[in-house]
Amino acid sequence: MTQARRIPPKPPRPRPAPLASSPIITALENNVARAGGAGKPRGAALVQNFWATNGANSPLVEELPNRDERLVTFLWQDADAERVLVFVNRLTDERNLAASYARRVPGTDLWHLTYRMAADWRASYSFLPQYDVRPPWLDGDDQAEIRAALDRGLADPRNAETCRNRRGTVMSVVSLPAAPAQHQVAYRTGVVRGTVTEHSGPGERRLWVYSPPQAAAEPTPVVLVLDGEVWTSSQDLPATMDNLIADRLVRPAHLVMLDSGGTTARWGEMGGPGEIGHYLIRRLLPWARRHYPISPRRGDVVVAGLSLGGLVALRTALENSFQVGGVLSQSASLWQDDLTAALAASDIRGLRAYLEVGSQEWLLAQPNRQFAERLARAGAEVQFVEYNGGHDYACWRGGVADGLRYLLPVSRQPGTG
Structure with a gap:
């Protein structure tokens, strides 16, 4: 580290x-x-x-x-x-x-x-x-x-x-004309909307829970999302999820979006080997299952993050491989940690991973390429995307939709793990 x-x-x-x-x-x-x-x-x-x-x-x-x-x-x-x-x-x-x-x-x-x-x-x-x-x-x-x-x-x-x-x-x-489409990003009129509820979660951490618009016949997958204050304000992840569900591109799922606590707290938790991963899996996930109809299956648990949060999402998936079945990482800050030790200690067979990075991110592009290859060699199912852009919400807001489509496709049967 x-x-x-x-x-x-x-x-x-x-x-x-x-x-x-x-x-x-x-x-x-x-x-x-x-x-x-x-x-x-x-x-x-x-x-x-x-x-x-x-x-x-x-x-x-x-x-x-x-x-x-x-x-x-x-x-x-x-x-x-x-x-x-x-x-x-x-x-x-x-x-x-x-x-x-x-x-x-x-x-x-x-x-x-x-x-x-x-x-x-x-x-x-x-x-x-x-x-x-x-x-x-x-x-x-x-x-x-x-x-x-x-x-x-x-x-x-x-x-x-x-x-x-x-x-x-x-x-x-x-x-530019050939840039990846972002059809699910914008708020649409006429789409049935899910609900977003603000909570004080474990440890009195502020968080928001998105519930899909219609009750599912069985417990749903859950996506644990870092930097929740961004995805519920300047970026509208709930609207993206509404559109994905309406277009039948993903299974209905709950989003549990955790507030970072601000810049200083974010760096304190995500910029080092702190306990944020343990919090997500050992405290936040059980809390979410007690309060919402969320699946107990490993394959229905996804951790998502970008930049520093992308690094945390990857580390959390590696260190909790028996509880996490999917990881969505956008422009992970692998300048902090190449995750060699965490990967060596993990059994990630069956893990589904969506990693993306911008080709204009000269500090991050190569480390993310290499880590995606290492994940695949270790047994994970990996989709790696390198888009022509930078460390940029203009790109990430579309990439998160693509990642959710890969990790929560309607055609995929719920796992049993």
Whole structure:
């Protein structure tokens, strides 16, 4: 076990982000220059026409001869800004933020930054315009302070697709045409809804229990979900579960969503070898079975988590292999612990595991790939997904639906273990 750290390591990007130039923007710049600049009537009209046409929706996406790629241009309209930082999940290098400053069409209110990306890319992003206040990332190297500032950026007013980050800030989302579908994420009218009840659970821990909309003929599976305060606020996991059940993609199940207790408590529990796994299985699971019609079978117990919670979910499944039949891990923080000892001590035959990680997560992608392979060799049934994105709720909110579909399919008969 490695010693717990409060802040993940922040190595620079192994390769620079794929900056590019937009032909549409380049043509505009040239035409404005030929018109005598943006201060001339013709030049000003060209810029105004751009905002009414190509710039009306952001980001601007242009096709390339290689149809597997796109040029993606982020647009910000601001005549008064001194600089504009475009914060794109895992493309922006927090140790080289200068590379993510937008360029300005001279003399105009048009700021732009273009990347060349594969057509299956998805990411959240925001803008941080700078005026007469010096931003915190220009002084010092406190990564926690820098990250807190970056997480408070402004959403794109020309993009209707959004999500919220962990702090609850609204972020814009870019989803290129081949990005994985997220049909079960959004709240739908007309779908029969389950109920969500807040409880004070064992040890007076706050939690929420989702009950499926219709009483099942027999006890249901249960999913023990970490970071419950996120999945019941900025992310709507109950709505996702309602949609999955309505579409007959999963068996009805209860979700027991545990509050992390805040950033400090979360790091204290999840950032080291604490007792959170024992709490989940030895206290929370029996409590849930006493209060709700939940199956006693091992195969009907799933533990789910993301980031640090993904690491905890994996460790909990390994250390409680006779009680846990499924694990859903999203971008597990395997920089903390490679779980070698826990895996060696476990008999995980029959465990079903869904692991996903973003290819833009340069710190986590390779460790998660390797661990998925090790799980499979040890006897688990593993589905490993590597999506083109980062450490990002814009991706995780769809991935959790895919993981539940794999772990709770309607065609799978309840286990007997």
